[in-house]
Amino acid sequence: xxxxxAFVSVLRTTSAGLAARLDFTIDDIEDLRMAVGExxxxxxxQAEPGSDLTCEFFMRPAxxxxxxxxxxxxxxxxxxxxxxxQVLTTLATKAxxxxxxxxxxxxxxxxxxxxxxxx
Amino acid sequence: xxxxxTEDDYSDASAGVEATRRRSAELFAQLRExxxxxxARDAAREGLVHLHLxxxxxxxxRFRNRGEPFEDLVQVGxxxxxxxxxxxxxxxxxxxxxxATPTIxxxxxxxxxxxxxxxxxxxxxxxxxxxxxxxxAELTQSLGRSPTPRELAEKIGCSVxxxxxxxxxxxxxxxxxxxxxxxxxxxxxxxxxxxxxxxENLEHVEIRESIKPLLDRLDAREKRxxxxxxxxxxxxxxxxxEIGVSQMHVSRLLSRTLExxxxxxxxDDPPAG
Numbered sequence: 134x135x136x137x138x139a140f141v142s143v144l145r146t147t148s149a150g151l152a153a154r155l156d157f158t159i160d161d162i163e164d165l166r167m168a169v170g171e172x173x174x175x176x177x178x179q180a181e182p183g184s185d186l187t188c189e190f191f192m193r194p195a196x197x198x199x200x201x202x203x204x205x206x207x208x209x210x211x212x213x214x215x216x217x218x219q220v221l222t223t224l225a226t227k228a229x230x231x232x233x234x235x236x237x238x239x240x241x242x243x244x245x246x247x248x249x250x251x252x
Numbered sequence: 253x254x255x256x257x258t259e260d261d262y263s264d265a266s267a268g269v270e271a272t273r274r275r276s277a278e279l280f281a282q283l284r285e286x287x288x289x290x291x292a293r294d295a296a297r298e299g300l301v302h303l304h305l306x307x308x309x310x311x312x313x314r315f316r317n318r319g320e321p322f323e324d325l326v327q328v329g330x331x332x333x334x335x336x337x338x339x340x341x342x343x344x345x346x347x348x349x350x351x352a353t354p355t356i357x358x359x360x361x362x363x364x365x366x367x368x369x370x371x372x373x374x375x376x377x378x379x380x381x382x383x384x385x386x387x388x389a390e391l392t393q394s395l396g397r398s399p400t401p402r403e404l405a406e407k408i409g410c411s412v413x414x415x416x417x418x419x420x421x422x423x424x425x426x427x428x429x430x431x432x433x434x435x436x437x438x439x440x441x442x443x444x445x446x447x448x449x450x451x452e453n454l455e456h457v458e459i460r461e462s463i464k465p466l467l468d469r470l471d472a473r474e475k476r477x478x479x480x481x482x483x484x485x486x487x488x489x490x491x492x493x494e495i496g497v498s499q500m501h502v503s504r505l506l507s508r509t510l511e512x513x514x515x516x517x518x519x520d521d522p523p524a525g
Contacts, residue, residue: 146420149416149419149420150416153400153401153402153412153415153416154412156400156401156402157400158397158398158399158400159388159398159399159400159401159404159419159488159489159499160397160398160487160488160489160499161398162401162419163488163499163503163506164488166507167506167507167510170507170510171510174514216513217514219482220482220510223481223482223485246397246398247397247400
């Protein structure tokens with residue numbers, strides 16, 4: 134997709150659709166929707182003008198992992214004290230960022246609340 | 253004399269009930285006179301609208317302070333009045349005001365129902381959204397957790413796609429302010445007033461200095477939802493229950509607040525921390 138915030142809503146909706154297929158609860162789906170929005174908001178400002186936002190979805194039973202990445206020259210890793218990062222890590226089960234000199238990526242995983250071990 | 257209080261209310265002001273009724277009957281006779289020339293009938297219709305406009309204003313006044321301008325309500329109410337004038341049956345033997353009041357009120361209520369939507373959404377989706385809201389609340393109760401779209405679909409009897417579509421469409425819905433009163437009769441009790449706010453939580457929470465000034469700019473409810481979600485780690489359904497709105501409403505408020513915060517973070521230089 135173009136690295137443009139206008140396309141983020143499509144990404145959010147897609148993520149929600151996939152999570153629904155995995156039988157996530159409405160709460161989880163809404164959290165995921167927001168987490169994806171936050172992750173996109175973190176990577177987009179670092180994208181090269183005119184480049185693409187790449188999204189990859191990895192589905193496993195009760196778990197959805199989404200990676201959003203952009204082409205970026207010498208990206209700065211996200212400030213872990215920043216508000217957006219706090220929001221992201223609260224919403225997602227797991228979130229991580231990776232930056233090399235060509236790409237900046239954020240990976241977030243969400244596990245369905247229904248499948249978490251009850252202990 | 254019919255026992256309709258509305259009628260007495262609006263017509264006893266100056267002209268007197270009887271005079272208004274007589275005038276109304278005359279105009280209706282003119283309007284229904286098929287042999288009368290077109291302009292004369294138009295004039296009669298016009299006259300009826302003017303004569304009964306106070307009734308519309310009276311009806312619209314019942315809906316004051318609900319977040320919609322009074323003039324708009326009078327305008328949609330007038331549509332109801334026009335419909336009533338065209339459909340009124342003189343043979344029925346009821347007063348016109350008795351006949352017109354429900355139509356006018358109906359038109360105003362319909363305005364509220366439709367106007368709550370930021371984007372015009374098909375009626376099917378509006379109804380679906382309401383079904384999702386009530387089925388969601390029920391299931392949250394019985395399951396003790398937020399339901400999945402599949403569970404909602406089974407409960408309502410539609411497909412998972414429909415549920416997703418319904419949830420998506422609810423993002424286009426903006427309810428009128430919680431701060432608006434529910435009527436002019438029993439005081440100014442607003443929904444917002446009924447919601448308790450435990451401020452001590454705000455003080456106990458460690459708020460990062462960079463976002464504190466931004467948080468201070470949020471209104472109390474937005475701030476509260478944000479804190480419940482991110483500092484008390486409550487789910488949207490739990491927040492919905494605590495605050496007394498629907499989960500979908502919490503979702504919308506939360507998204508909007510985050511959007512606002514992000515926008516302000518981007519525009520201001522946050523103080524170095």
